[in-house]
Amino acid sequence: xxxxxxxxxxxxxxAKHPDRSLRSLAQEATKEALDAAxxxxxxxxxxxxxxxxxxxxxxxxMIRGQVALVDSGLSGIPVFNVEDACASASxxxxxAWAAVAFGQYDLVLAVGAEKLTHPDKAVTFRAIGTAxxxxxxxxxxxxxxxxxxxxxxxxxxxxxxxxxxxSIFMDFYAASALRYMEESGATREDFAAVAVKNRAHAALNPxxxxxxxxxxxxxxxxxxxxxxxxxxxxSPTGDGAAAAVLCSRAAARRLGVRPAVKVAASVLAxxxxxxxxxxxAIRAAYERAGLxxxxxxxxxxxxxxxxxxxxxxxxxxxxxxxxxxxxxxNGETGLGGRVPVNTSGGLLAKGHPIGATGLAQIAEVxxxxxxxxxxxxxxxxxxxxxxxxxxxxxxxxxALSVHxxxx
Amino acid sequence: xxxxxxxxxxxxxxAKHPDRSLRSLAQEATKEALDAAxxxxxxxxxxxxxxxxxxxxxxxxMIRGQVALVDSGLSGIPVFNVEDACASASxxxxxAWAAVAFGQYDLVLAVGAEKLTHPDKAVTFRAIGTAxxxxxxxxxxxxxxxxxxxxxxxxxxxxxxxxxxxSIFMDFYAASALRYMEESGATREDFAAVAVKNRAHAALNPxxxxxxxxxxxxxxxxxxxxxxxxxxxxSPTGDGAAAAVLCSRAAARRLGVRPAVKVAASVLAxxxxxxxxxxxAIRAAYERAGLxxxxxxxxxxxxxxxxxxxxxxxxxxxxxxxxxxxxxxNGETGLGGRVPVNTSGGLLAKGHPIGATGLAQIAEVxxxxxxxxxxxxxxxxxxxxxxxxxxxxxxxxxALSVHxxxx
Numbered sequence: 122x123x124x125x126x127x128x129x130x131x132x133x134x135x136a137k138h139p140d141r142s143l144r145s146l147a148q149e150a151t152k153e154a155l156d157a158a159x160x161x162x163x164x165x166x167x168x169x170x171x172x173x174x175x176x177x178x179x180x181x182x183m184i185r186g187q188v189a190l191v192d193s194g195l196s197g198i199p200v201f202n203v204e205d206a207c208a209s210a211s212x213x214x215x216x217a218w219a220a221v222a223f224g225q226y227d228l229v230l231a232v233g234a235e236k237l238t239h240p241d242k243a244v245t246f247r248a249i250g251t252a253x254x255x256x257x258x259x260x261x262x263x264x265x266x267x268x269x270x271x272x273x274x275x276x277x278x279x280x281x282x283x284x285x286x287x288s289i290f291m292d293f294y295a296a297s298a299l300r301y302m303e304e305s306g307a308t309r310e311d312f313a314a315v316a317v318k319n320r321a322h323a324a325l326n327p328x329x330x331x332x333x334x335x336x337x338x339x340x341x342x343x344x345x346x347x348x349x350x351x352x353x354x355x356s357p358t359g360d361g362a363a364a365a366v367l368c369s370r371a372a373a374r375r376l377g378v379r380p381a382v383k384v385a386a387s388v389l390a391x392x393x394x395x396x397x398x399x400x401x402a403i404r405a406a407y408e409r410a411g412l413x414x415x416x417x418x419x420x421x422x423x424x425x426x427x428x429x430x431x432x433x434x435x436x437x438x439x440x441x442x443x444x445x446x447x448x449x450x451n452g453e454t455g456l457g458g459r460v461p462v463n464t465s466g467g468l469l470a471k472g473h474p475i476g477a478t479g480l481a482q483i484a485e486v487x488x489x490x491x492x493x494x495x496x497x498x499x500x501x502x503x504x505x506x507x508x509x510x511x512x513x514x515x516x517x518x519x520a521l522s523v524h525x526x527x528x
Numbered sequence: 529x530x531x532x533x534x535x536x537x538x539x540x541x542x543a544k545h546p547d548r549s550l551r552s553l554a555q556e557a558t559k560e561a562l563d564a565a566x567x568x569x570x571x572x573x574x575x576x577x578x579x580x581x582x583x584x585x586x587x588x589x590m591i592r593g594q595v596a597l598v599d600s601g602l603s604g605i606p607v608f609n610v611e612d613a614c615a616s617a618s619x620x621x622x623x624a625w626a627a628v629a630f631g632q633y634d635l636v637l638a639v640g641a642e643k644l645t646h647p648d649k650a651v652t653f654r655a656i657g658t659a660x661x662x663x664x665x666x667x668x669x670x671x672x673x674x675x676x677x678x679x680x681x682x683x684x685x686x687x688x689x690x691x692x693x694x695s696i697f698m699d700f701y702a703a704s705a706l707r708y709m710e711e712s713g714a715t716r717e718d719f720a721a722v723a724v725k726n727r728a729h730a731a732l733n734p735x736x737x738x739x740x741x742x743x744x745x746x747x748x749x750x751x752x753x754x755x756x757x758x759x760x761x762x763s764p765t766g767d768g769a770a771a772a773v774l775c776s777r778a779a780a781r782r783l784g785v786r787p788a789v790k791v792a793a794s795v796l797a798x799x800x801x802x803x804x805x806x807x808x809a810i811r812a813a814y815e816r817a818g819l820x821x822x823x824x825x826x827x828x829x830x831x832x833x834x835x836x837x838x839x840x841x842x843x844x845x846x847x848x849x850x851x852x853x854x855x856x857x858n859g860e861t862g863l864g865g866r867v868p869v870n871t872s873g874g875l876l877a878k879g880h881p882i883g884a885t886g887l888a889q890i891a892e893v894x895x896x897x898x899x900x901x902x903x904x905x906x907x908x909x910x911x912x913x914x915x916x917x918x919x920x921x922x923x924x925x926x927a928l929s930v931h932x933x934x935x
Contacts (some may be wrong), residue, residue: 122631141892173590176583182658183580183613183882184919187798189660191921196801197808200617200927206590212608216623223630223834224529251589254598256549299819305553391594394603401604475590512591519591520607 122171125221126373127526128228132363135330135472137238140265143175143358144370147189147234149364150477154230158366162194164223165366166226169201171209171233172474173511174248178239189234204476206252208361208389208423208511209233211479211522215389217367218418220373222384234362235474242271245358249288249475251261252512252519286485287346291355294426295348295514301428302349305443309349311450314338315427316353316469318455323466325456325497330359330472354427356473365487382490383502385410386525392517399510399521403436406506406523414438417460418502419489421482423510424467433508434462454495459471464489464497475511479522503528529892532791533629533780534933535635536889539770540638542737544645548767550582554596554641558886560759561637565773569601571771573633576624578616580883580918581655585646595771596641599731609755611883613659614832615796615918616640617770617885620928622796623776629791634779640888641769642881652765656695656882659919659926694753698762700920701833702755708835709756712850712931716756718857720747722834723760723876725862730873732863732904735765737879761834763880771889772894789897792817792911793932799924806917806928810843813913813930820844824867826896828889830917831874840915841869863904864885871896871904882918886929899935910935 131153170186186200205212210233217231239245290485305394322328358452386409392398424430431445440448454462466473466487486505488494505526538560540553577593593607612619617640624638646652730736750759793816799805831837838852847855861869871893872878893912895901912933919926
């Protein structure tokens with residue numbers, strides 16, 4: 122297997138971009154990545170294009186990447202449109218990595234773009250809701266009247282039907298948060314502290330959706346979304362794009378890429394079958410990289426809701442089981458701490474335009490390892506990890522991804 | 529690069545399947561392919577799942593492959609949801625091939641499935657219409673009133689707005705057919721003869737959508753769809769799935785696969801940039817396979833409309849430019865001829881459930897090379913080609929694929 126270098130990355134600001142098309146967002150990120158790599162678009166040999174819901178929010182399906190990239194200077198190359206819910210862009214990055222690592226291509230492009238917002242919010246929430254098994258969900262709904270009446274608080278909100286003002290995923294995250302509170306003794310204040318940290322990081326990131334710091338009280342007093350989750354503990358809806366140019370070490374040398382950020386591990390998995398896919402993917406990534414949690418200088422993780430980040434500290438073995446809240450409270454995961462997590466602001470504050478998220482994580486870690494992260498730079502960062510999850514099927518997440526990058 | 533073996537293929541009957549889910553179709557084809565390969569699903573290392581429009585016809589998006597394959601015995605493996613319009617399944621097959629050819633995996637699965645029909649036909653036609661650049665199309669429509677009034681016959685029907693009882697693609701094919709008539713002197717009778725041949729082939733294929741032979745007069749007298757195209761000259765809407773198990777030669781030996789059908793060339797391209805991508809893809813496929821048109825024993829080609837097949841004889845260099853109609857009339861491309869084309873019945877008669885088509889072509893060629901094509905067997909077939917195209921952007925088809933399989 123050959124070394125794969127992330128030669129350049131780019132991203133738009135994440136925000137509500139009502140007046141911009143998927144094409145406009147994708148092309149901005151693509152151009153920035155190509156320019157950063159010093160690569161001529163005519164030399165790109167394949168494009169892996171991630172998008173999750175634009176078919177439902179814009180009506181464009183089937184050839185989303187070709188439509189988005191039509192004026193990018195690419196010529197005749199295959200375009201693979203890839204969809205894997207919130208991990209779509211990680212799947213595209215993984216395919217791009219594999220194509221270079223195993224010698225099919227020398228220089229490829231991975232792009233993730235999303236138009237998630239829609240003038241009718243119900244369209245957005247319905248689109249997000251397609252990341253679950255709709256047929257089984259409908260079957261379960263039909264079967265429900267025969268069973269005991271649903272409770273009205275906590276996890277049962279996950280089955281509360283279609284009339285809601287947030288995505289069903291926040292109900293899943295709320296149920297998971299309640300379990301975590303029971304297991305670890307975590308409090309709502311602990312969850313709020315994640316949001317405070319990530320907003321503080323985002324204040325240093327010009328491309329983040331929310332650049333205004335918030336206080337613990339502001340997070341706790343924002344409106345309740347589901348169970349223990351308040352609005353500021355949930356990732357927002359937004360639009361945006363991110364891109365990466367990947368190449369062989371020889372191609373990176375020809376391009377004059379410095380410093381060379383290497384993909385030390387690229388793992389993609391699913392929760393198909395009764396496996397603990399999340400933990401397995403993390404273990405596999407550490408093993409393939411030949412590195413462990415103590416080696417990480419920073420991580421970008423899937424904080425679609427604040428409590429998820431605390432549990433991920435534990436899954437990544439940055440701290441022991443149940444120790445997530447204390448690890449955060451000690452400042453270990455803030456800028457200046459042992460292993461800053463979500464220096465970009467994370468999904469909570471940088472934003473979460475679904476199909477772009479995985480590559481935005483890659484962009485942040487790449488900038489950090491290149492020493493180009495500006496005011497939020499982790500000094501001397503050499504090893505970074507991204508963790509990204511997408512969708513839900515009966516036996517677990519539909520898609521899971523862990524990447525380790527090194528300098 | 530390693531040899532890649534198509535260890536087993538499967539497909540559902542193509543038809544309108546109003547009562548079957550995408551999952552049910554995908555699982556039938558997957559099981560048949562795994563059984564044919566003698567492969568345990570637990571040994572499959574990755575799945576590449578193609579679908580084009582089920583997001584629009586069923587509402588399920590983002591994780592279509594995971595939802596479809598959830599009970600297939602797969603465990604924890606990555607599932608890549610791939611979309612490339614009518615070439616979606618060829619793109620999935622290409623990714624699966626690359627993963628084995630370049631040594632990432634030893635045993636993988638490619639599945640293409642489609643739910644194209646919908647109780648409301650307008651939903652189906654609108655879904656098919658998403659394989660063009662909708663933004664540019666809308667811009668063009670807005671610009672139109674300022675120009676001369678549109679003609680009411682021929683190619684201008686391609687711009688006739690939304691109220692039609694067929695997909696906009698048949699307007700593209702009609703425009704192309706008119707150009708071909710001018711260039712080659714082809715007649716409507718020549719086009720009808722393609723449909724007659726492919727229906728005759730489909731009569732021998734238990735998995736074809738239309739198994740009733742038709743006469744030249746019946747084709748000519750069926751209702752006009754667009755320009756010179758009548759209904760029987762256009763591929764039908766339908767549902768179905770097809771699948772292939774691909775593996776390394778060593779894995780094929782372990783499974784006891786006989787005879788071993790090898791992927792001699794796998795080419796995927798796009799019309800991005802001003803390149804003659806269709807011709808380039810064919811040339812590249814011949815070159816990589818080290819074979820030429822004279823070596824082909826059969827071909828499955830993208831006869832979404834009948835005239836396309838005649839032009840493809842020429843693009844594939846089975847005959848000279850403008851000689852397609854004569855080549856057909858001489859019986860060269862019928863069963864018993866020099867190089868039977870679309871022995872399955874092709875898109876015209878076997879059917880064209882968009883996201884399944886590329887793998888159904890692979891299935892037909894594999895069965896032919898294995899000697900398992902029953903009443904439509906091409907005796908001693910050793911070399912077969914598939915050609916598949918998808919979608920349309922300003923500069924050409926959005927996706928193009930050519931595969932060469934050998935025994």
